[in-house]
Amino acid sequence: MKKNSYDFELERIKKVVKERGARRVGLQLPNGLKTVATDIAAEISKETGVEVIISGNSCYGACDIDEKLEKVVDLLFHFGHSETFSQAKTFPKKGVFFIELRSGVDIKPVVEKAVAKIEGKVVGLTATVQHAHALNEAKISLARYGKKALIGKSRLKYDGQVLGCDFSSAMVPCDEILFIGSGGFHPSGLALYTGKRVIAADPFTLQINVYEAEELRKKRYIAIARALNARSVGIIIGMKSGQFNLNDAILLRVKAIEKGLNAYLIAMDEIRADKLLGFAVDAFVNTACPRLVEDFVHFEKPVISAKEFEVVLGERRWEDIFELLLVVG
Ligand code: SF4
Known part of the structure; x- marks a missing residue:
């Protein structure tokens, strides 16, 4: 099939x-x-x-x-x-x-289309698991247009592969990143966590989208700034085992209380806006999937990640919230 x-x-x-x-x-x-x-x-x-x-x-x-x-x-x-x-x-x-749902689609047409958007000389080549096997072919196509491409080693299964919370393969000396895959979740994370411009090329639709790191980072800074005024926080524990960080949540609560905040632990399977609405706290700290907070930028209360909360507590510098992640053990 x-x-x-x-x-x-x-x-x-x-x-x-x-x-x-x-x-x-x-x-x-x-x-x-x-x-x-x-x-x-x-x-x-x-x-x-x-x-x-x-x-x-x-x-x-x-x-x-x-x-x-x-x-x-x-x-x-x-x-x-x-x-x-x-x-x-x-x-x-x-x-x-x-x-893995490896794709058999030909990635050459979209890579050739993406060349027009590449500004630098060296690109880091990345893909979701569905297209990681085709990255060498993409590298050869780019070379024909005078673009050098690097495929980084990954902590995941394949070189060049990225996950929503692991961009280790993008840590190569490059001017910008070319991502092969569908949707905005991976390329926006790549831009956010590497600080580089990301060109996303979808081999199915042949669409090219560009993600600028600063625009995305600004949204996170705004969320942290909103949380600075919170007097009470709900610290969310994701109950899916791959996202279960109970000890981190408990430690953050202790630190929050030491800083004079009221802090409560809230356990949830699915973390959704409608489930957060009822809680009488000023802000939420998510210890589950670290990318989830990006879905809450328009939520009425700030929802920030554990690292972002450390900025609120004065324990981490603002510029250090984008350290590379690997959540899934
Ligand atoms: S924690 Fe899970 S859902 Fe979140 S980015 Fe990582 S793999 Fe994806």
């Missing part, structure tokens, strides 16, 4: 199901691909006889495994992300398999 030329690896899935003698399996797909979930379920079920349960919950990142579903199935197939090194050691034993 192919959609947007993604490889759903159905043959591999069926093989694993048979080898493991599974009787019930779970499927977890990102929202944009839930439309094909029933087709995948039908095919696996028809060819292996296994019972399939599709997760209706979120599937935002490698950190976001549907653990409740995992408990009631023999195997769980998580689509759209690659496992981190620590997950790779334990997850197959637990029966959790990552299907």
